[in-house]
Amino acid sequence: MTQTIKADLCIIGAGSGGLSVAAGAAQLGRKVVLIEKGKMGGDCLNYGCVPSKAMLAAGKRAQHMREAARFGIAGVEPAIDYKAVLDHVYRTIAEIEPNDSQERFEGLGCTVLRDPARFTGEREVTAGEHVVKAKHFVIATGSSPFVPPIEGLDSVPWLTNETIFYMPDQPAHLLIIGGGPIGVEMAQAHRRLGAEVTVIEGGKILPKDDPELVAIARAHLTSEGVRIIEGGKVARVSGSEGDITVHYRTDEGEHAVTGSHLLVATGRRANVEGLDLEKAGVEYDERGIKVNARLRTTNKRIYAAGDVAGGRQFTHVAGYHAGVLVQNILFKVPAKNKEENAPWVTYIDPELAHVGLTEAQAKDQGEKYTIARWKFEENDRAHAEHETSGMAKVVVGKGGKVLGASIIGPGAGDLIGPWALAIANGLKIKAFTNMIAPYPTMGEITKRVAGAYYTPTLFSDRTRFVVRLLSTFD
Ligand SMILES: Cc1cc2nc3c(=O)[nH]c(=O)nc-3n(C[C@H](O)[C@H](O)[C@H](O)COP(=O)(O)OP(=O)(O)OC[C@H]3O[C@@H](n4cnc5c(N)ncnc54)[C@H](O)[C@@H]3O)c2cc1C
Numbered sequence: 001m002t003q004t005i006k007a008d009l010c011i012i013g014a015g016s017g018g019l020s021v022a023a024g025a026a027q028l029g030r031k032v033v034l035i036e037k038g039k040m041g042g043d044c045l046n047y048g049c050v051p052s053k054a055m056l057a058a059g060k061r062a063q064h065m066r067e068a069a070r071f072g073i074a075g076v077e078p079a080i081d082y083k084a085v086l087d088h089v090y091r092t093i094a095e096i097e098p099n100d101s102q103e104r105f106e107g108l109g110c111t112v113l114r115d116p117a118r119f120t121g122e123r124e125v126t127a128g129e130h131v132v133k134a135k136h137f138v139i140a141t142g143s144s145p146f147v148p149p150i151e152g153l154d155s156v157p158w159l160t161n162e163t164i165f166y167m168p169d170q171p172a173h174l175l176i177i178g179g180g181p182i183g184v185e186m187a188q189a190h191r192r193l194g195a196e197v198t199v200i201e202g203g204k205i206l207p208k209d210d211p212e213l214v215a216i217a218r219a220h221l222t223s224e225g226v227r228i229i230e231g232g233k234v235a236r237v238s239g240s241e242g243d244i245t246v247h248y249r250t251d252e253g254e255h256a257v258t259g260s261h262l263l264v265a266t267g268r269r270a271n272v273e274g275l276d277l278e279k280a281g282v283e284y285d286e287r288g289i290k291v292n293a294r295l296r297t298t299n300k301r302i303y304a305a306g307d308v309a310g311g312r313q314f315t316h317v318a319g320y321h322a323g324v325l326v327q328n329i330l331f332k333v334p335a336k337n338k339e340e341n342a343p344w345v346t347y348i349d350p351e352l353a354h355v356g357l358t359e360a361q362a363k364d365q366g367e368k369y370t371i372a373r374w375k376f377e378e379n380d381r382a383h384a385e386h387e388t389s390g391m392a393k394v395v396v397g398k399g400g401k402v403l404g405a406s407i408i409g410p411g412a413g414d415l416i417g418p419w420a421l422a423i424a425n426g427l428k429i430k431a432f433t434n435m436i437a438p439y440p441t442m443g444e445i446t447k448r449v450a451g452a453y454y455t456p457t458l459f460s461d462r463t464r465f466v467v468r469l470l471s472t473f474d
């Protein structure tokens with residue numbers, strides 16, 4: 001029998017975005033209904049960030065064993081027990097799971113429904129036997145793998161991020177279509193865990209990142225034995241289980257590569273299907289749900305957060321959206337979504353991180369800018385760790401304003417933090433030269449790259465002249 005629930009807020013999707021809104025609203029005393037059709041925790045916990053980072057961590061340990069000789073410790077080819085690696089991946093998920101669990105959210109006072117939700121009116125959602133009538137709704141249904149129409153895909157087995165972590169057998173040769181973050185992270189993890197890996201990318205790998213830094217990432221991946229084919233448009237796949245061939249075209253002609261397993265990592269599509277958004281007057285396009293600067297949809301009672309909102313697809317962006325929504329819906333503060341200030345990190349080794357404008361974007365936007373660079377080979381700690389290949393590159397605009405920063409190197413995901421602070425707060429590069437960085441840390445790179453911005457002026461003929469002049473007062 002249908003049961004009607006009245007609530008202040010109804011949230012569809014218990015992933016990174018939905019859970020954060022629910023936790024905030026419930027703790028502020030609002031009556032919250034949270035609806036999830038799959039696993040609590042969504043993509044990040046079950047099929048995304050967590051399993052991928054756990055697998056990369058296992059690969060990193062294996063690589064450390066191979067490369068230990070440079071520290072005077074005998075390097076060995078590690079014996080990889082793939083099933084045990086998967087156990088480590090599942091243990092990691094299990095350790096984090098309680099944070100995202102139904103029990104935790106019920107403990108916070110939410111009503112949690114475990115059914116697919118769909119709109120049945122402008123202020124009404126149906127999920128299983130329940131009808132939810134709420135003052136406001138948040139759609140946080142995430143995204144799914146986008147699989148292009150490649151001939152033959154219906155006749156060979158293939159994997160996506162939803163299946164690759166749950167496949168019990170180690171691939172002997174993993175073919176990956178797509179050289180975005182998923183493709184390259186999975187390539188390095190599997191290569192380091194002992195598989196042969198070939199990435200077939202239609203354009204250039206990691207196209208959203210600065211090509212100068214991507215070149216360093218590419219060199220690392222290939223030096224470890226990842227085969228990267230760029231400019232390879234996949235037209236067809238053929239074969240059978242354990243023996244799959246990808247046929248691709250480059251400027252030079254037609255080619256084929258054969259492997260044991262195929263991962264399709266060619267981007268994402270927003271989860272809007274089955275929500276009956278038309279019934280709620282919520283518009284969407286191929287990018288996702290149409291939202292305004294406050295993340296409000298075309299129905300003023302309904303908001304969207306996370307991957308489905310059509311912007312940057314990261315867990316921290318979904319979490320940030322949740323904060324914007326709590327301000328807009330609960331505190332009635334007109335908060336704007338400024339996700340362009342969000343950094344991103346690709347967790348290959350060395351890590352590749354970025355925030356703000358790339359040099360190419362600054363050029364396209366007609367900004368007047370200067371580039372400052374600093375290499376990890378100039379950093380003493382990097383030498384002690386044998387991690388000298390890397391670079392920080394900062395785009396500095398008029399008046400010294402920080403417009404963007406990219407870093408490739410060990411811990412780049414952490415090193416990008418201060419630059420994200422600068423971008424979010426409109427700081428100038430001077431803020432970084434004023435800072436005193438502890439020695440010897442990789443963090444000194446932050447100060448040194450800022451210093452590099454001033455070097456041409458500091459040691460110019462004009463400054464030398466001023467110093468000479470001042471010395472007359474000695
Ligand atoms: C392999 C991989 C690695 C990644 N690594 C990182 C990383 O390292 N760092 C990072 O920041 N981001 C990473 N991401 C991206 C990150 O996972 C997503 O940006 C994030 O999960 C988006 O959160 P969300 O709340 O929008 O969606 P999700 O977390 O996907 O949650 C949406 C939820 O809605 C549910 N749902 C959908 N439709 C309905 C319905 N009709 N009714 C009820 N429930 C519904 C789904 O079942 C799902 O649980 C990665 C993604 C992938 C695929």
Ligand SMILES: NC(=O)c1ccc[n+]([C@@H]2O[C@H](COP(=O)([O-])OP(=O)(O)OC[C@H]3O[C@@H](n4cnc5c(N)ncnc54)[C@H](O)[C@@H]3O)[C@@H](O)[C@H]2O)c1
Nearest residue numbers: 178179180181182183201202234265266267313345346347
């Ligand atoms: N570390 C992280 O934060 C992280 C990790 C993984 C995923 N993610 C998120 O998930 C999103 C999706 O990742 P993704 O790697 O699937 O997508 P993506 O869109 O970033 O990259 C897909 C790549 O596949 C290529 N491609 C598409 N069709 C092709 C074809 N037919 N033949 C050859 N190449 C083809 C594209 O040129 C592109 O470079 C990311 O953009 C990111 O938002 C984040």
